[in-house]
Amino acid sequence: MLSPRWRKVLRDLWGNKLRTTLVVLSIAVGIFAVGMISGSQEATMAALNTGWQATNPSSMTIYTDLFDEELLYAVRHLPGVKEADGLRAFGARFKNPAQLAAAAGNVPTGDTPVNAMLDPEKWRNISLIAYPDFEAIQVGKIWPQSGAWPPPEHQILIERASMAWMGVRTDDTILVEAPNGRQRRLRVAGVVHDPGQMQATWMGQGIAYISRDTLEWFGASRDFDQLHVVAAGENLTRSQLNQLAQQVRSKVEKSGRTIYYTYIPTPGKHPAGEAVEPILMVLGVLGILALVLSGFLVVNTMQALLTQQVRQMGIMKAIGARSNQIMGIYLGMVIAFGVLALAVAVPLGALGARGFTQYMGNLLNFDVIGLSIPPRVLATEIMIGLAVPVLAALYPIFSAARITPREAMSDYGLASGARQTSAARSSGSTGKKPRFELRVRLPFSRPTLLSLRNTFRRKGRLALTLATLILGGAIFIAVFSVRESVFKTLDSMYDYVDYDAIVAFRREYRADQIAREALKVPGIVAAEGWRFDSARRIRPDGTESDPVFMRAPQPDSALIRPRIAEGRWIVPDDENAVVINTMFLKDEPDLKVGSPLKLKIAGKETAWQVVGIASGTPPAPMLHVNYPYMSRLMGAVEQAGIAIVVTAPRDPASQAAAAKALEEHLKAVGMEVNYRQTSSEERTQIIGRFEVLIVFLLIMAVLLAVVGAIGLTGTMSLNVLERTREIGVMRAIGASDGSVFQIVVVEGLLIGVISWCFGALLAYPLGKLLSDAIGNITMKTAMDYAFSVNGMVGWLVIASVLAVVASLLPARNASRVSVRDVLAYE
Amino acid sequence: MFGSQLRKNGSSGAKTPSNGRYRNGNDHLIELHDVVKTYRSAAGEFTALKGIDLEVDGGEFVAVIGKSGSGKSTLVNMITGIDRLTSGEILVGDTAIQNLKEGKLAEWRGRNIGVIFQFFQLLPTLTAAENIMLPMDFCRMYSTRERRERAMHLLELVGVADQADKLPSTLSGGQQQRVAIARALANDPPILAADEPTGNLDSKTAESVFSLFETLVAQGKTILMVTHDRDLARRATRTVILSDGAVIEEYLAKTFPALTEAQLIEATRNLEPVKFLPGAVILQQGAAPDKFFIITRGRVEVVLPEANGQEIVATTMVKGQYFGEVELRRGGHNIATIRADPVLGVEVAAFERAEFESLLAASTAVHDAIDRTVSERIAENEAARSRLERNHA
């Protein structure tokens, strides 16, 4: 049989279900937040890496002239090479006739979401990939997901993260046009999963797989142009990898082939790492904040709880309970709360983490493995669920267990005296005048005045509740500020663009011809012919950078407005001057204004000098050079590959219409167009990459708001429970249900509003910190900070609503207190 | 000649080595020596007990009375160890409670003192029976099985056995107080301390609770009860009057009802408690008078010598009566021999001549009252003498 003291613990838990629920909820919400945040962080990293490692990713990729199996076998037998594979990536464009039909309203598109922004008649980019042997891929493995495998002849398999963007389903037929202009209809025979590929939305192109026979069907060679090599040995340094790359390259070169580019990724790093990093960073920061937040909440709840029990502790001591027995009873109670909270929150946190990881998995194209709780996360959860409450309770319990029963039981001097203890301090202040005295006559009603005074009575608890709400609110507003900063930064980056559409040609034409023809199209008011080239930096150590866009606008072009962070912009008689941007600097941090820069353009090494750093360009690595010099350098004087036009009017629809008309006109005059894109489309695509981050931040903001609300409900309820006697007295002297209700609600509202004021203040620096960090990670430049007034107003509304809602239940309980309860509480 | 029979109980009482009944040298079950309690609060210091000396024997039923705020609760809390004294010494049985640490003190209290509060203070989430079992649990008394039985037995004793499994909130005030008393008896402590146990009860219920106390005293418990009710207090075996943090000697108050409380406190301070063994002579007829006595406990015999050298007990005096005033007022030698009761002995409060005089000077009413008694006594004495002489004749 259970001894009476443990029966008391059980009854206290069971008998006061509202309080137990609140305390458990307060602890649980913290556990949940941390469980979900840290859980998704760990699970995302784990799943991402597991998936990525399972593909057997290459240590290096060498882009070269076409080669066949013979060279592949030779490379496979090189010392230091563990595995090698070739592949052919074939850039083409496609149209989706099914989508065309759907757009016309004839055929339902089913449940595949179709990007409504896209013009179904528009060609879009697709990368067709062919492996030597799909059934025995050594490096960069992919897996069949559904349908046919390997790719049947004259049919196509689509990477699963491209399906939605392409708007296709299995069995659809798409029209694909090769660079040589040959068009083929291909049936979508199946879906594959390639963990190395990301959302097509992010890349602006679809990924698909074809057999080498299909390659030939397009009139292309069966041979490969990429060599993927896995180095033997673990944890190789970059210079060891460089050395190996050198050996592979000389093998290839000896066979008479040209090497275009060698790419050595950071070992073990997922290609989506860049996109994930800021999210994981924010997750980490929010995880810590959630930890602090729930810590506050738990400390607050525990102290309030124990304060209520001080009298009972006194009684128990008076009838013979030793201090350590009392401590045992209450620690037992605290642990019971913790265990209940863990039981509720750990599974929910794991579910939340799974949901969120799933969301990340959809975006980053990885599979979520199981519903496991990483041990580190579980340990943190247990710490919050048990250690924090116990620690928070230890001091109040310890001091309450040590004071004399008289102190514990009396209404006298608890707030006073030399033996002041925290339990005592927070438990009674009858002896002390509230510091917050309203000497002046404020235009408030009596009950409102009471609310005002009550609010400031329990200063310790108020401080903790406020801290919770302030932090929650600050994070909420900060998150909105980050969101606005992202938009503002993108806006200012897009301030760069003063054109409306780009049309790229399959070959080069005279720049003045391009401009002349473009201006013939109605709706186009300005046009220029530019060069767009792709270059790689050859670093001083001989390695090559990722390909970078190189724009050569006409001298003094009015169609762009670059923002210069350092140095200067291109001037008309510049020769080998290059303006880099901050995004390029992020990958090549050693560059400065005045640095020499070696660039490999179309296989040719050229020497340049950095004259400026632009911060305001679209958020991708980009170089700007002077058109006359560039066209001379490329041996194509006066020639241009793209048309840049300005339309009137400039809304997205008019842009699209004008661009379409332009393409048709150009075709009609015999100019071969490769693709067209309006600036609004480009912008949407880039913003899309930040969407994850923003959606994610909003989820977190909501989560934190919930933590704050539960905290406030807890505080208000405990305040009311604690004041039962006083409320009873008020009723005895004639307070109506309404006025008791009002007193409590106004108090809650007051707390909400105060927290909002401080939260908004704190949100400013917090938001700045967060957006700077995110800006630095994503764009290598601090973002243009925009403090979110919407977020601030939004939080005021939310905090007020939460405060009122959080006070409703306690207020209802308060208005039910009867005079009789007062006696019962004596 | 008196010296050997006198034992002073001054402020240094227990510090003098003694061969008392208890381990700390105390003869009485409860002894308080110069107990001071000062409350410190934001408002400043307040001394609620100003040097209390008190002795209570086993089996006594002591009522503590006094105005509200006089320090009654404080006094009881000192004795139960519910609160700490500021200075002085409290000996209860073998324990000097001011030396105990909080935890030990609680355990000691659980076993030795049953505490009863004005507001019952039952734990709201435990049933009546469980409330009673709680002290046994804390002090690890009785086996787990016995606890329930004992709780039921105690509930029967206090007459609420049918309420055993109800929560306190469903019980009436009287029933709650009975449960609280049963809880105080849980570990069978020798002492019960009750602070206004009837304060929240109607007079009929109060009466029945009080009768319960009387029963318990009859069974050998020692009870210390704070009360407002003078009628109830009168039924206790002894009354301790508190005024402004000091004990007023109850017989002093009875003897000099005209004195103000301040004067009573002053007088209480000045009196010297003296104890005489059974049969000891306090005043010898014919000796020079030097003190005034008030009987605080026991009895004295007034002895007149007979002509044949025999003595005759003319009368006895009991607590509250005084002697020695005649000689002090009138001068001359003692008119009779006064000695302690041969069985009970006596305790008296003794006043030096100067103190006695200043008492009389303090109030004309007292002065007159004493002088009235003096004349009465002289008349009585004369009458007795002549009766005696007549008998002889």
Ligand SMILES: Nc1ncnc2c1ncn2[C@@H]1O[C@H](COP(=O)(O)OP(=O)(O)O)[C@@H](O)[C@H]1O
């Ligand atoms: N905790 C305390 N702090 C300050 N003063 C106190 C405290 N407790 C009691 N007092 C004061 O000490 C005096 C005696 O109190 P108490 O023993 O409760 O009196 P009683 O029980 O006789 O009414 C009163 O004047 C009271 O105001």
Ligand SMILES: [Mg+2]
């Ligand atoms: Mg009192």
